[in-house]
Amino acid sequence: MPKPGPRLRLVDVAERAGVSLATASRALAGRDGVSEEVADRVRQVSRELGYVANPFARTLAGGASTTVGLVVHQVDDPYFSEIAGGVIQLADQQNLLVQICHSGRDPDHELRQIRHLIAQRVGIIIIAGSGYSDPRLEAEAKAELGAYQQAGGRVAVIGRHSLGADAVLPDNEAGGLALGSHLLQLGHTRIAVVAGTEALTTVADRLAGVAAALHGHGLSLAGLPVVHTDFIREGGREAAERILRDHPDTTAIIALNDAMAMGVLSVLRERRIPVPGRMSVVGFDDVSVAADLAPALTTVRLPMTDMGRMALELALKPRAARSRRRSTGHRLIVRDSTAAPGHLPPYSPHS
Amino acid sequence: MPKPGPRLRLVDVAERAGVSLATASRALAGRDGVSEEVADRVRQVSRELGYVANPFARTLAGGASTTVGLVVHQVDDPYFSEIAGGVIQLADQQNLLVQICHSGRDPDHELRQIRHLIAQRVGIIIIAGSGYSDPRLEAEAKAELGAYQQAGGRVAVIGRHSLGADAVLPDNEAGGLALGSHLLQLGHTRIAVVAGTEALTTVADRLAGVAAALHGHGLSLAGLPVVHTDFIREGGREAAERILRDHPDTTAIIALNDAMAMGVLSVLRERRIPVPGRMSVVGFDDVSVAADLAPALTTVRLPMTDMGRMALELALKPRAARSRRRSTGHRLIVRDSTAAPGHLPPYSPHS
DNA sequence: ATAGATTGCGAAAGCGCTTTCGTAAGCGCT
DNA sequence: AGCGCTTACGAAAGCGCTTTCGCAATCTAT
Numbered sequence: 220m221p222k223p224g225p226r227l228r229l230v231d232v233a234e235r236a237g238v239s240l241a242t243a244s245r246a247l248a249g250r251d252g253v254s255e256e257v258a259d260r261v262r263q264v265s266r267e268l269g270y271v272a273n274p275f276a277r278t279l280a281g282g283a284s285t286t287v288g289l290v291v292h293q294v295d296d297p298y299f300s301e302i303a304g305g306v307i308q309l310a311d312q313q314n315l316l317v318q319i320c321h322s323g324r325d326p327d328h329e330l331r332q333i334r335h336l337i338a339q340r341v342g343i344i345i346i347a348g349s350g351y352s353d354p355r356l357e358a359e360a361k362a363e364l365g366a367y368q369q370a371g372g373r374v375a376v377i378g379r380h381s382l383g384a385d386a387v388l389p390d391n392e393a394g395g396l397a398l399g400s401h402l403l404q405l406g407h408t409r410i411a412v413v414a415g416t417e418a419l420t421t422v423a424d425r426l427a428g429v430a431a432a433l434h435g436h437g438l439s440l441a442g443l444p445v446v447h448t449d450f451i452r453e454g455g456r457e458a459a460e461r462i463l464r465d466h467p468d469t470t471a472i473i474a475l476n477d478a479m480a481m482g483v484l485s486v487l488r489e490r491r492i493p494v495p496g497r498m499s500v501v502g503f504d505d506v507s508v509a510a511d512l513a514p515a516l517t518t519v520r521l522p523m524t525d526m527g528r529m530a531l532e533l534a535l536k537p538r539a540a541r542s543r544r545r546s547t548g549h550r551l552i553v554r555d556s557t558a559a560p561g562h563l564p565p566y567s568p569h570s
Numbered sequence: 571m572p573k574p575g576p577r578l579r580l581v582d583v584a585e586r587a588g589v590s591l592a593t594a595s596r597a598l599a600g601r602d603g604v605s606e607e608v609a610d611r612v613r614q615v616s617r618e619l620g621y622v623a624n625p626f627a628r629t630l631a632g633g634a635s636t637t638v639g640l641v642v643h644q645v646d647d648p649y650f651s652e653i654a655g656g657v658i659q660l661a662d663q664q665n666l667l668v669q670i671c672h673s674g675r676d677p678d679h680e681l682r683q684i685r686h687l688i689a690q691r692v693g694i695i696i697i698a699g700s701g702y703s704d705p706r707l708e709a710e711a712k713a714e715l716g717a718y719q720q721a722g723g724r725v726a727v728i729g730r731h732s733l734g735a736d737a738v739l740p741d742n743e744a745g746g747l748a749l750g751s752h753l754l755q756l757g758h759t760r761i762a763v764v765a766g767t768e769a770l771t772t773v774a775d776r777l778a779g780v781a782a783a784l785h786g787h788g789l790s791l792a793g794l795p796v797v798h799t800d801f802i803r804e805g806g807r808e809a810a811e812r813i814l815r816d817h818p819d820t821t822a823i824i825a826l827n828d829a830m831a832m833g834v835l836s837v838l839r840e841r842r843i844p845v846p847g848r849m850s851v852v853g854f855d856d857v858s859v860a861a862d863l864a865p866a867l868t869t870v871r872l873p874m875t876d877m878g879r880m881a882l883e884l885a886l887k888p889r890a891a892r893s894r895r896r897s898t899g900h901r902l903i904v905r906d907s908t909a910a911p912g913h914l915p916p917y918s919p920h921s
Numbered sequence: 922a923t924a925g926a927t928t929g930c931g932a933a934a935g936c937g938c939t940t941t942c943g944t945a946a947g948c949g950c951t
Numbered sequence: 952a953g954c955g956c957t958t959a960c961g962a963a964a965g966c967g968c969t970t971t972c973g974c975a976a977t978c979t980a981t
Contacts, residue, residue: 226689228967239931244969254929271689275626276967279936286669294670295655295858297648304646307672316686318637318669319645321658335667338622452858481862488866507646507803511832513864515839579937590961595939605959627937630966 227270236264284342286316287531290332292324292348296451296478297506298523302347302377305527324450326356333363343373343534349421350379357381375534377526378421385533385543387526391421394519395428397551398473398501403436405559407471407499410443413458413479415450425475425503455482470498470560477502477509480516495558505552514555522547578621587615635693637667638882641683643675643699647802647829648857649874653698653728656878677707684714694724694885700772701730708732726885728877729772736884738877740898742772745870746779748902749824749852754787756910758822758850761794764809764830766801776826776854806833821849821911828853828860831867846909856903865906873898
């Protein structure tokens with residue numbers, strides 16, 4: 220790995236401005252103890268020379284860190300990249316740098332990333348994405364982050380409530396309920412759920428919402444196929460194939476996120492199963508492409524960009540005595556992937 | 571901004587291992603000048619104590635930087651997030667941290683981000699996304715990066731050739747040619763091009779390919795509507811509306827990236843213009859959702875994930891005397907959004 | 922006027938690491 | 952035994968910044 224070379228230092232600026240190093244530092248940091256006149260001169264020289272402070276030295280010397288670490292499950296998943304977009308939007312305004320780390324949906328890796336960020340001494344850590352239901356791992360992460368916060372670090376989490384930090388929380392349960400109710404009202408009863416990894420709390424929450432909807436109609440989740448696979452497109456594909464094979468009379472599929480819904484749709488398209496004619500499909504999140512899919516996906520909208528922004532806002536605010544929670548709105552977006560059942564004869568794998 | 575608190579330092583490890591600070595540093599860095607026995611002891615203690623070096627101090631002291639800065643035009647554009655995925659994949663393997671910055675497609679902002687990364691003393695900078703045709707800005711960025719490389723920094727660029735650095739280059743012109751030829755062979759002649767920002771070199775290259783295809787069939791780009799808008803979905807929408815208004819007899823639209831193609835498709839869907847029956851549409855890039863669109867998009871596939879990986883590989887290799895170029899394959903992927911023209915009567919805005 | 926409180930600034934001490942330089946010990950050679 | 956040469960390690964100097972501390976100079980109060 221290379222090492223960068225000589226650069227303009229603060230001493231150079233100080234010299235050119237005819238002041239001491241200390242004064243120059245104070246002037247640029249906006250600390251007082253410097254006359255307006257001198258401060259102006261320093262700022263002026265600094266601008267002329269195009270001086271940019273070395274953040275490593277600054278941080279090392281105990282200065283404030285200006286980078287925010289963002290941990291996501293997967294960078295190239297639209298759900299996370301939209302959240303990242305929101306974080307970056309606000310960070311840019313505040314002149315903060317965002318460092319994105321991805322955990323690959325592996326709780327151990329996530330913990331390692333968090334440790335790394337803490338070691339980096341970033342000032343703010345934002346953790347996006349569902350928590351894991353393994354209590355040991357959550358506890359470990361929580362302890363690590365607790366010490367970090369104790370030491371002055373700021374933490375905010377998105378879509379997760381178990382980390383003892385300020386949180387931005389979509390109402391996953393209510394969303395699940397809305398989705399379930401929508402399908403039930405259309406008249407579906409043979410509903411299958413593509414649930415994603417069992418280890419994710421988000422999955423559990425959304426599932427609980429679906430269960431509640433069913434309960435309201437005198438049905439139960441226990442009687443329906445619930446397939447746990449990976450929380451990504453490929454997982455949706457697998458689940459869809461299993462459902463078509465084992466429960467060919469299913470008329471509606473609830474995927475607990477849009478990525479999996481896209482996988483489901485792709486399988487249905489390959490098999491030429493009409494959506495929504497023969498099968499209704501719903502997703503969750505409303506990622507930006509959901510509206511462009513074939514057919515346009517009925518889903519629950521979460522304001523991902525706002526969620527990212529809100530999380531950074533929370534982290535930026537002075538730390539409160541107890542962790543704050545901000546919940547986000549959600550809205551059922553009905554598009555073309557759902558309809559009443561029974562428009563077409565049921566699918567037969569051998570036809 | 572908070573400052574993190576006290577942490578385990580290298581001296582602590584050294585003390586516990588009964589060696590000097592210097593020896594501990596050497597042992598952990600794998601430098602020689604330390605006996606195997608002592609080195610083992612230090613590593614052992616370090617592991618037991620869970621020591622993680624402070625990268626700021628390390629970098630400041632002239633050590634190797636382990637973070638790579640990735641500059642993209644827009645984080646939440648799938649084209650870039652797939653590239654980022656590739657970079658991160660390899661970086662993770664190499665135990666490097668990736669810091670993603672986005673420039674918002676603004677060359678000035680991009681330059682600022684680059685300066686920031688250099689100031690951060692990251693060891694590697696990867697710049698993804700088209701260059702700008704403004705020669706002044708490119709020159710400035712090039713100068714900045716040149717000095718950085720002079721000083722030992724590593725730079726790689728993706729899809730851009732003007733920065734005097736190792737580059738991963740998709741053959742945009744050949745891709746444009748493939749797209750043009752495909753439509754011409756289907757029999758289209760009233761083709762419109764949705765070109766994206768004029769200031770991007772990628773746009774110019776792809777356009778040149780289209781022009782070459784036309785030329786081969788005795789046609790010329792000059793005779794066709796070429797609409798320059800933003801290189802994103804919304805730009806595609808605008809362009810599509812303009813084309814439908816001003817050139818209602820168009821039978822095929824070439825969008826120079828998938829994002830804009832998605833915008834085009836969304837407008838056509840709203841107006842209930844059948845694709846490909848009445849209008850064929852092609853994109854460029856083959857982002858992962860392209861296959862799931864309505865209809866599935868005919869496009870040119872670029873291996874974005876590989877491109878990200880390749881760029882980091884190039885940057886990791888010892889610097890060559892002159893900048894290296896690796897070109898990527900591309901492949902026309904014919905899906906359902908293209909067909910021969912004239913299957914249906916032309917669109918009339920007043921029907 | 923003089924003591925005490927401000928204010929504006931410079932000197933210098935770190936932050937935690939890497940690296941250079943110096944030294945003591947161990948080696949083979951004459 | 953004496954010489955150089957290598958090897959293993961410690962002391963100490965910095966990397967570029969922030970901050971504490973102390974000292975003039977200036978100001979307020981008596």
